[in-house]
Amino acid sequence: MYLKSFSHQGIRNLASGKFELSPALNIVYGENGAGKSSLLEAICLLTSGRSFRTNKLDLVTNEEATQFIVFGQNEEQGRFGLNYQKKSKTKLIKIDGEKAKALSSLSRIYPTQVICPESYHLIDSGPSERRKYLDWCLFHVKHQYHSEWKQYSANLKQRNALLRRSSKPDLEQLEIWDKLLCDSANKVNQEREALLLQLEQTVLATIAQLNIEFCDSLTMRYYPGHSGDLAEKLRGNYQSDTDSGFTKFGPHKADIRLKVNGYLAKDYLSRGQKKILINALLLAQTNFLKTQTNKDSLFIIDDFSSELDQNNQRELLSMLIAQNNVQIILSCLQLDSLKWLEKGYNNAHMFHVKHGNVTPIKSSETY
Template identity: 35%
Template sequence: MIQQLTITDIRNIVSATLKPSPSMNVLYGLNGSGKTSVLEAIHILGVARSFRTSRIKPVINRDSEVCTVFGRLGVTSGSVPIGVSRNLRDESLQIRVSGENLKSTSELARLLPLQVINPDTFRLLEGSPKLRRNFIDWGVFHVKHQDFFPLWKRMQKALKQRNSLLRHGRINGSELASWNIEFEKAANAIDLLRNEYIERLIPVFNQVLSELTDLENLTIQYYRGWDKERSLNEVLTSGLARDAQSGYTHSGPQRADLRIRMGKVSAVDVLSRGQLKLVVCALKLAQGFLYKELSSKQCIFLVDDLPSELDIPHRLALCQLFQKMSCQTFITCVEKEALGNCWLPETEVKMFHVKHGQIALDENPGQQRIRRAESLEIEHE
C-alpha cells in the first residue's frame, strides 16, 4: 500500500505529493490535466517503466532530463521508502529501496504488485497470445516468484540457442540434443507452475464474473503451448523438420495461451465490446483476489478512465468488487460525480482534483454513499 507518493517531472507533473487512501482514490480532472500521468508514475514506481510506452523520453517532462517517483510503502513491519529515477541523458535507471541501490526490476516488482485496467488491457482477449501469457505470468511471478523467474530465464536462453542452431542448419549435432534437454526441463517446470496457477484462478474468476455479469457459458482453458497428449520431447522430435525449415521452435511454453470460449466458439467472436471488457475486468480482479488469498498481501489497482469504459450498473458492480477486495485502488475519471454513488459507508475514499499537472486533495468531496441494502442488489441487465 502506498502511503505517500511524490512525483517529479513525469509528463506535465513537475512536482506533486499526495497521501493516498489505503482503499479508494479517485483522480478527477479535465482531459490533459495529468490523471493518467499519476497512474503512470505509480507504474514507474512499481516496475520502473510506463504502461503507455516502452520509451522513457516521452514520459520525462520536456523541460527536464530526469524523472523521479518516490513512494513510501506501508508494510506490516512499518514503511519502506522506494525511489525510482530515470535519466534521459544516459538512459540510466536508479532504484533505491530503504536507502540501498537495487539492481533488478524484478525485485522492485515484487515489492509493489500492480494491476492495470485501461483501454489497452481491454485488448487482452482479442490481442496477441503474448498478452495472455503475460497475464498468466503476472500471477505465477507474484505467487511463485522464487521458482518462476530463474526458470523463465533458463527457458528463454535454451530457446534462443535452439533457434540459432535451427537457423544455421545445425540440426544433427549433439549440441541441439543438449539444448533440447535444457529447454524441455525448463518448459515442463514452467508448464506445471502455469497450470497450477490457472487451476486456482478459474474458480475465483467464475465467482467474480458472476458478480459482474451473467455469462454462464464462458469457459477458460489453459493451453500449454504443445499437444496435451504428447510430451514436449515427442513434439520437438516429430516437428524438427518444420522447425528447421522455418528457423524457430513451433512448440513450447513460448506458445502458451488462454482460450476463452462461449460454448464452443471463441468469446471474442460472439461477445460485445462491453461484455469483453467485463470479462477482462473479472480476470484482473480474480488475480487480485487470488493474490490476496495466496500471499496474504494486496496488489494495487490502477484503473484509467473507468466511467467512459463501462455503463453505470457495471461501474457500480466493479466498484463493489474493489471494495470487497479492499485493496488500494486508483481510479481516474473526468467528472467528479461519475463514481458518486459507488461507495459503501465504511470505504475510505479520497478524491484528488488534477489540474494542469497539479494535484489537490478535495476536502469537500460531497460523495453520496450507497446504503448497505442497495449495495447488495446490483442489477444486471
C-alpha cells in the first residue's frame, strides 16, 4: 500500500496543487526558499497529523489563508485528509468520507519516518525523543499499547492534580493513586522492554547491512524512569513531589540508553557518525514494522544532500530503494548529487518547486 496521490491547499508559500506519487522514489527539487520542505511537511501532516518543523499549525497555514487542507488517496482507505481552521484551531479528519476523531487515525494509515535536521535530537536531546522512537514502534505493532499508555497518562494526571491540591501530601489519597499508577506503569514498562529487546536485533542487523563498523558494539537498554521499585520510589518522594506538584519517577521519564563501546552515543560519536546511526535506527524501525505487521512505510528525507556525505547518501538510498516496502519522498537543491542512480533516477517521480509552484517533470527530461 502506498500514497498514490496528494493534494494541498493553504500550506505556507505553496500554491494549491495535486499530483501522483510513485510507490518507490519521489524527488522534489528546487532552489533555496522555493517550498520543498513545505511540500514534504504537507505530506507529513497528512500521514502523521504533525509537522516535522513546528507544532504550531498556524505557522504552517499560509499567512493570508484561514485554513489548510491536505488530502491523499490510496487503495485501501480511498480518500483521506486533514483540514485545519486557523481561527477556531479545529482539525477535521476525514477517512473515506467518514469523520475521524483523533489524529492517530491518520498516523495508523502510513507509518511515516522523517529525516530532517531535527532528527538528530534522537541522540543528542533529552529522553523524550527516544521514548517517542520506542512508542512509535509500539503504537504500530501493539494495538493495545495506545490504551495502556493513555491509562498511565490519565493516572499520572490525577496524581499530579492531587499533589497540587495542598502543600502537605495527602497520604491516604496518594496511596490509592500510587497503586493505580504502578499497575499501569508496569504494563507500559513491560511492553517497552520486550519490544526494545526485539528491536535491538533489527537495529544491529541494519547496522551490519549498512556496514556501519563504528556501531558494531551498539547496545540499546531500557531505563524505566526510576531505579528500584517504583512504589517505594514514589513513597520516598511524597514531600518533594508535593513541593514541585509533579511526579518525578515513572515511565513518563523513561529513556533508551544508546551505548557504543560502553559510552553513551551522544557523548562518544562524532556529528557525522550520529547522523549515520540515526538513519540506521529509523530504517530498522521500518524493517521491524514490516516483519511484525507487514506494513509499508513512508520515508520523508528533507534536504537529502546536506545531511550526509556522498557515500552515506548512496548506502542509505540504495538500501531504502532495495526494501520494496518503503515509499521515499526526498528533497534536494540540485539533481546532480543523485546522478549515480540508474538512468531516469530509478524511474522516480520528479517534482520541480519554484516560488511555491510544484510542477511534475518527466525524469527522462532531467537525467
